[in-house]
Amino acid sequence: MKRLISLMTVLVLFGSMLLPGVVGQASVDQGNFDIALKAYEDPIISNGQVNLKVTLSADANTIVDENGLVKVTIPREIFSSGDLSNIHSDAFIFDHMENPAKDDPDSIAVFVKPDSSYNEGAAWSASFQLAFQAPLLRPGTEIKPEQTFNVAYNGKSDSQTLRVKVEEGGNPAPFEKWWKSAVDSNGIGILEEDDSKYNIFHLAVNADRSFELGDVTxxxxxxxGLSVEQDPVETPNIEATDATTVKGIRIVEVAADGSRKYVTSQYRDAIFFDETTQRLEVNFKNLTKTDSFLIEYRVNMETNKEVYKNTATMTSTDVGEVSDSVLVRPDSNTNFNKALTKSVNKEFLIGDDTKLAYTLTLRSIIGTIKAGQIFTDTLDSRLKYSKMISGMELFDVRQEGQTLTFTAKKDMELGTKGEVVFEVDASGVAVGDTVTNKSEIELDNEQYDSNTVATKRVSNAILIQKVDQDDANKLLAGATFQLLNKDGEVVREGVTDASGQLIFKDVVPGAYEAVETAAPEGYILDKTPIPVVVEADSEDTISLVVKNKRNNTGVIQVEKRDAESKEKLANAKFTLTSENGVQSGTTDATGNLRFEHLTPGEYTLEEVEAPEGYVIDNAKRVIQIVSGEEKTITVTFENSRMKGSVMLTKKDSKTKEALEGVEFQLLDKQGHVVEDHLVTDEKGQILVGDLDWGEYMFKEVKAQEGYRIDENELAFEVNQENVSQMIELTKYNERIEPNIPEEPITPLEPSVPEEPSKPEKPSIPKEPNIPGETNTSEKPSKQPALPTTGDSGMQWFMMIGIILSTFGMRAYLQTRK
Known part of the structure; x- marks a missing residue:
């Protein structure tokens, strides 16, 4: 017998694993849930719209895919037309339809899948709706007087029976206006406030194919407050080979078998819609009994009003004027389509921490949550309510013992949420204990639980011990460590003490990495992450031993550069001083100098001799060689160039005497004036300093009086080789000489004149011949004879005059100086 019972048990378990999930099959009980069906039309009237509302409510995390589908059963004989795939909800998904149902040929079965994501961590209540049109109910119509509708989900079900009213002498209507979406218990259409896809109106023309209609308008x-959607979606189960619109309006042709298709393009010229006044007019002209049409449009809600009345009219030469109206209102369901979630700010209480903050969030899935909605929160006995943190403007809060009751003060529209946060004292939670908490929401007089949150008090530690790699007994202080979480965030940081230890206390359970960020002095940094896991149930101290290797490989490289050109400079001498002594070196041809094999510590680098032509940089650089850092430390020194100077001396080209008062200009290589009005002093000198490296030239612009200007420019260059010395230049000027007469010929010594002989007695001259007369005698001249050039008296006179002139000219020239 025992073997038989065991075998049957195995078969039952095995069979349950093989059986596919079906609607109504019970699953593992994960929490409280309920399924409800509501039908508003009682009785069902001829050609009337039937609206079914299915509501699913559940504790948090109760609705799962493994539970199967929601099944809604509709009697086939009461269904005339309608789109049963349009369920008017975002919290459910239409899956498929069976017409007829496989398990009942007299029924239609609609299968819908709940979106379980809404129930994750939240107490949940949501609904979907089905709407369809009843057939024409005349006297003699064969139909059951009562129609039963049923819904089933995961082993639970609900049903409702509606009466059928046959209209005595009822006549078909040539024109009707239909609301093709959900309605409330009063038959008023419910508008979706944020989405036009469910807000469908149909204007039905000759729906029963009973009329000949002429000149139809x-x-x-x-x-x-409403406006026609200009870019409407297509309605399912209507053939959409022609899905064009005229300003948001479509025409649907209804066949005798009930099938429908869009034919808007055929009637484009018959549709008139004024977007400003929102007035629609359609002209069909003449229709036969076989013609049946729907005028379809969707609306957006522009202004929130309590109710909207929409009236349409048809005129025809055959039936006159027929009007029909529909009432619609914004969705404001107070009991359904909402979710309540709970959260806590800490998963763990660490050490002496005693404060927890709980957050309750109430949000709408569809429609508006009305003021007066109630939810409660009963605290664990180890918790004590402290205060409200936020949400007082949205909710009234009342405390009775350990229970907090929250009541919504005002409506919460779709897309908004109400949130309340309060603080509790968790001092009563001991180390190792876990405290749980959940809230409850009242939905249709039933209480449903939110998700449950939990917090555990823990106490633990991570101990890091730092030692020498070659001597484990040598404990190393000064090592810095960071503790990183799984996201790479630093949650703790510290330095090993004199005993080489660092302890991180009360760490939140989870996976971490310990990373060394600074090694002890004289040791190589080891950045290898050390994984460590802190278990939630463990109160032990986790010990980590980390070893370091000594480091003696520090390098300092000096770069010497020209401050202006940035070119590297050779021959700069440096000293490097530390507690171990002084090292020195000189930059090579590449401008570099390396100090290698440096032990960790502090070093002072100083320039003691600059390259030729440069100013020494006296700034001292303090450098730290850090243990474990293997990179070369590069230090750059820049030297400014020394300024050059020049001295120009002006001299007489012959006497070499200094010439004062000569004026010059100093020009650069391009001929630009660098210095102007440079005048030689009493020593004949000009001194110019503070010259940058480059080529220059002196240009004489004014000479001393009596000297010629030397128009030849005197060039020189200031460069690295001569910048430390005075550049000395000399320039000569030639004197302007006066025009002096040639040296006279020295006269010969005069001879002593002979004693003159006694003159003879002159003869008496004859008388001069008078023209026309004959001179018979001459008379001697009475004037003495003048000396001739060759006479000695004249020579002495000329020599004395020349000598006097020479001395006079020389005296004159000396006074000019």
């Missing part, structure tokens, strides 16, 4: 005035 339909008018419809969209009420204030």
């Amino acid at each position: 339909i008018t419809d005035q969209i009420p204030d």
Whole structure:
């Protein structure tokens, strides 16, 4: 017998694993849930719209895919037309339909899948709706007087029976206006406030194919606060080979078998819609009994009003004027389509921490949550309510013992949420204990639990011990470590003490990495991450031993550069001083100098001799060689160039005497004036300093009086080789000489004149011949004879005059100086 019972048990378990999930099959009980069905039309009238509302409510994390689908069963004989795939909800997904149902040929079965994501961590209640049109109910129509509708989900079900009202002498209507979405218990259409896809109106023309209609005109005035959607989605189960619109309006042709298709393009010229006034007019002209059409449009809610009345009218030469109206309102369901979630700010209480903050969030899935909605939170006995943190403007809070009751003060529209945060004292939670908490929401007089949150008090530690790699007994102080979480965030940081230890206390359980960021002095840094896991149930200290290797490989490289050109400079001498002594060196041809094999510590680098032509940099650089850092430390020194100077001396080209008062200009290589009005002093000198490296030239612009200007420019260059010395230049000027007469010929010594002989007695001259007369005698001249050039008296006179002139000219020239 025992073997038989065991075998049967195995078969039952094995069979349950093989059986596919079906609607109504019970699953593992994960929490409280309920399924409800509500039908508003009682009785069902001829050609009337039937609206079914299915509501699923559940504790948090109860609705899962493994539970299967929601199944809604509709009697086939009461269904005339309608789109049963349009379920008017974002919290459910239409799966498929069976017409007829496989398990009942007299029924239609609609299968819908709940979106379990809404129930994750939240107490949940949501609904979907099905709407369809009943058939024409005339006297003699064969139909059951009562129609039963059923819903089933995961082993639970609900049903509702509606009466059928046959209209005595009822006549088909040539024109009707239909609301093709959800309605409330009063038959008023429910508008989706944020999405037009469910807000569908149909204007039905000759729906029963009972009329010949001539010259048909339909008018419809969209009420204030609503507007026609200009880019509407297509309605499922309508053939959409022609899905064009005229300003958001479509025409649907209904076949005798009930099939429908869009034919808007055929009637484009018959549709008139004024976007400003929101007035619609459609002209069909003449229709036969076989013609049946729907005028379809969707609306957006522009202004929130309590109710909208939408009236449309058809006129025809055969039936006159027929009007029909529909009432619609914004969705404001107070009991359903909402979710309550709970969260806590800490998963763990660490050490002496005693404060927890709980957050309750109430949000709408569809429609508006009305003021007066209630939810509660009962605290664990180890917790004590402290205070409200936020949400007082949205909720009234009342405390009774360990229970907090929250009541919504005002409506919460779709897309908004109400959130309340309060603080509790968790001093009563002992180390190792876990405290749980959940909230409850009242939905249709039932209480449903939110998700449950938990917090555990823990106490633990991570101990890091730092030692020498070659001598484990040598404990190393000064090592810095960081503790990183799984996201790479630093959660703790510290330095090993004199005993080589660092302890991180009360760490939140989880996976971490310990990373060394600075090694002890004289040791190589080891950045290898050390994984460590802190278990939630462990109160032990986790010990980590980390070893370091000594480091004696520090390098300092000096770079010497020209401050202006940035070119590297050779022959700069440096000293490097530390507690171990002084090292020195000189930059090579590449401008570099390396000090290698440096032990960790502090070094002072100083320039003691600059390259030729440069100013020494006296700034001292203090450098730290850090243990474990293997990179070369590069230090750059820049030297400014020394300034050059020049001295120009002006001299007489012959006497070499200094010439004062000569004026010069100093020009650069391009001929630009560097210095102007440079004048030689009493020593004949000009001194110019503070010259940058480059080529220059002196240009004489004014000479001393009596000297010629030397128009030849005197060039020189200031460079690295001569910048430390005075450049000395000399320039000569030639004197302007006066025009002096040639040296006279020295006269010969005069001879002593002979004693003159006694003159003879002159003869008496004859008388001069008078023209026309004959001179018979001459008379001697009475004037003495003048000396001739060759006479000695004249020579002495000329020599004395020349000598006097020479001395006079020389005296004159000396006074000019």
